[in-house]
Amino acid sequence: MTGSELNSSLLMPSTKFIEKEQRKLTSEVMGNRVSRIKRCLGRPLSQKERKTECERPSRSRDQGPQRMSPGLMPSSQDHEYPIEPSSKTAEHIERDTGTQQGTANPGFLGLDHCHTCPKDLCDTGGRTANSSTNEEVVAFDDLADSSIDSLTHLASNIHEECSLLHCHAKDLRVLLSALSTDGQIAKEKSDSLSERVKIMSHEIRSNITAVERQRDMLSSEFQELVEENHVLREQLSDTRSHIFSLQPYRKDCTPEEIGQEYDALVEQVQDWVQKLMSQWMDGGDDVDAFLNHAKKCKADVSSFKSVLDQYPDLIHGFNFPETDEDIITSVIMRYLHDKIFQSVLYGFAPRSVQTITSIENLMHVSVKPKRDLFTVRTWVAEAYDALLSSTQLRSFRQKRAVGMSEELTDILNIFIGEEQYPNLFQDLFDLVIYPAMRLYEKLQVSTNHYYLDIDHFIVKVYEELNTTPSFVASLTNLDCKNILQNRKGFNVEKLDPPPSKQELCCRLHNVCSVVPALYVRQIGQKDTIKDPIVVRKQQILVAWGSGEKQRVYQDNGDRSLISQLYALNSSEGYGPSSDEGTKPCD
DSSP states (O other), X not given: OOGGGBSSTTOOBOHHHHHHHHHHHHHHHHHHHHHHHHHHXXXXXXXXXXXXXXXXXXXXXXXXXOOOOGGGOOOTTOTTSOOOHHHHHHHHHHHHHHHHHHHHOGGGGGGGGTTTOHHHHHHHHHHHHHHHHHHHHHHHHHHHHHHHHHHHHHHHHHHHHHHHHHHHHHHHHHHHHHHHHHHHHHHHHHHHHHHHHHHHXXXXXXXXXXXXXXHHHHHHHHHHHHHHHHHHHHHHHHHHXXXXXXXXXXXXXXXXXXXXXXXXXXXXXXXXXXXXXXXXXXXXXXXXXXXXXXXXXXXXXXXXXXXXXXXXXXHHHTTSTXXXXXXXXXXXXXXXXXXXXXXXXXXXXXXXXXXXXXXXXXXXXXXXXXXXXHHHHHHHHHHHHHHHTSHHHHHHHHHHHHHHHHHHHHHHGGGSOGGGHHHHHHHHIIIIIHHHHHHHHHHHTBSSEXXXXXXXXXXXXXXXXXXXXXXXXXXXXXXXXXXXXXXXXXXXXXXXXXXXXXXXXXXXXXXXXXXXXXXXXXXXXXXXXXXXXXEEOEEEEEEESOHHHHHHHHHHSOOOHHHHHHTTTOSSOSSOOTTOOOEEOO
């Protein structure tokens, strides 16, 4: 079978091929029948018929039971289109032919015995030859027509199956074409990715090489930087040591810190005074006992009275009831202010102090380039710190603390018994003198200038006590306690409606000052010293109310113990009587 006999590459048989196969099959069937008829009739076969008869078994063995062209063999995948009718049709043809032969000429079954009676066969053959031959030809024609019809029907079925196979093959070709296209695209993508992978591999290798080179360079630079850093650290350490050796000592003490320490000192003094006076303030018998004790200690009374004579406001203050603790607290704080905070290193090394003062003035005026105030103040603080750290000052400080404790003990000795003198001395040393000295030394080494100040606001004019005009003007910077309202805070700014100045002069009376104020002066820009800032206000007792209200308070209140002590052994009291007040200065 050649390529022209097929419609496609899938071996689909054409119509011409099918007709050719039909004719070939018909010829073979008819040839087989003719050969059988001639054998039955005893007619010798021709050479061509014998050759065909001999080749038929071999073809039957080669082709098998189904005489089909290789182009008609169904594939293993097309079980749904089995092509079996051709072999079955051939079997039917042979079976039908045998039946017709048996019916038309029953004597055919005994042809094998014709050689036993050739004479009879010859006799009968002549008579029946023509009739048998005609019948056989007619039967063969019918059989051939039937076979042709069967083959035609088979060819029609095969043609339909081939059409279906052709459609299926067309779909497969489309699918194969799509798969081929996808395969081509995938191949192109694969080639592109392969090329990209090659490029990326080349870039990665290049980058790795560059990184390795850079790593080597950085490693070398890192080693150099480590060595340089080590050298610089040594130089920095030396420079820092030089800077610290040249830089003066400076300790920044903030106003809040100094204010808290000052409050602690004042509170500690007030608590100790309350404990000291509690033994004489509980009742009338205690007052009588105190006066009897004072009569026996005239020297102590005179010492205490001499201190009060220095402060007119205290003489005015003890004429008001319940002011004993405030008077004694004020005496102690004024002693600390005069002997410690207003002194220069407690009087230690006056020559050294004078030298420091001279150098400070020269640094302000003569040094070129000119030093700013902050630098000068820093160097002064350094100089004082050097003096305070000296061993000579340590011993002098201890000696001076003991001396001040003894002096203060002698002033307050009237309020204790003789056997309590050591306890009074130790309490004043531990709770009053030494804490005040520590605070003072801290102020001396600070860059900012801290100082204490107290204004009495009462002066003695021709044996009369008068309030100074600055009292009313300074009310905003004073911490006033109103004794007419159990020492409640008095703030003129919170009065509603605000009183006039004349009303303040008439109704507000200054009793006495209790605790000095704490101020600080800081150095500003361009060598300027700022105005003083109030860190802690001055504590002062006042009486806010009408004159009638003040007289009622004094008449109904208990006379202060100090006022009785001050009037002891005196023909007349010093200062205003209980029914008189201070007169404002004009």
